[in-house]
Amino acid sequence: MEKNKKILIVGAGPVGCVAAEVLSKKGFNINITESRNHIAGNCYDYKNKYGVLVHKYGPHYFRTKSKTLLTYLSKFTKWIPGDYNVNSFVNRDFYEFPINLNTINKFFKKKFSEKEAKKFIKSISIKPYKKKNFENYLKSKIGIELYEKFYKNYSIKQWGIDPRFLSESVAKRIPIRYNKQTSYINTKYKFMPKDGFTKMFGNMLLNKKINVKLKSNYKYSIDDHRYYDYILYTGPIDTFFNYKFGYLGWRSLRFKFETFKKNFKQHCLQINYPNDFNFTRTVEYKHVTKQRSKYTTISKEFPISKGKPYYPRSTVEDKKLLQKYIKERKKLETKGVYFAGRLAEYKYINTDEAIEIGLNVAKKILKKHKKNQKKNI
């Protein structure tokens, strides 16, 4: 047991909470410092003044392909099935999304079988293409019309740039199906924590060896090494280094929550609005939290260019800048400062990936600690 060893964790998001849970069990004393007034990072959910459970920083649909990860998390929460059903509002009508056989048949007013739909879509697809980008990839998969109605304007709103400048990988995140499967996500395990994400992450922090300080913004100082054996930083990497090479670019979001005194406001969890309004989607949480209430809340999501970091912009310049920060980061790792998570690594990750990262960085710290102990014998 590491009775007198102290670790500072900056950020009480998924990565910080998981690492704290693992390391506290090994006997380390953990201080978590969090700039917001709550834990759970961007997964934070809470009951609003109408008693409706909502997600403050955008809807979080939990999924994982790892049974081991699910088993680990089951120590901190019970689960409810994740029914993530999404529609797109196109040509004044609702279509199942991601595109599936029902979407294709309804859009083209056909009654195709799976095989016929594949053949038809192949006949309208644009292939081959030279430049790899979001637009060319999708046109090669579904043709021009579906691309323009379901993807093009949504992406322009979401990213604020021409989709020809977006990477293929963004398009590949959304499946294209020829069966009638409706779930938004293909991943094997789709569950929501029964009492919410905040409760699940809160349960990880119940160990007496963990001390959480909220509303406390951290700034690195060399003196910290006098008080802590290790530091785990999960905040933005450019902020840590005082932006000495410049600012990394992020796309931001503004949320507008609206509450109604009715059971449900919309017929499914999420409705995308690619071609109408200046918000991208509306989400009605009760569809997925299964909460019973005479009120219901929806959120509207407005992408904006300036504000809190949500999606890494990852332009060529951003990538170059990141490399400079990574070099600095590596130097500090030898001194026992670790960087992990979506802000510190400047990459989009889902919650299950953030949890894996939390587990892995805890392992890394333990390994380093064992090595240091051997050196001192």
Ligand SMILES: Cc1cc2nc3c(=O)[nH]c(=O)nc-3n(C[C@H](O)[C@H](O)[C@H](O)COP(=O)(O)OP(=O)(O)OC[C@H]3O[C@@H](n4cnc5c(N)ncnc54)[C@H](O)[C@@H]3O)c2cc1C
């Ligand atoms: C709009 C949106 C929707 C998403 N939807 C899903 C989804 O449906 N399913 C899914 O699996 N994942 C989803 N995610 C991803 C999920 O939010 C992240 O994977 C997860 O939050 C990453 O955890 P983290 O600990 O790395 O970072 P965060 O959750 O951002 O936590 C980092 C914490 O560090 C704190 N912090 C930063 N700097 C400092 C500092 N200097 N001092 C003190 N504290 C600091 C921050 O306040 C924050 O609380 C979504 C993300 C976004 C943006």
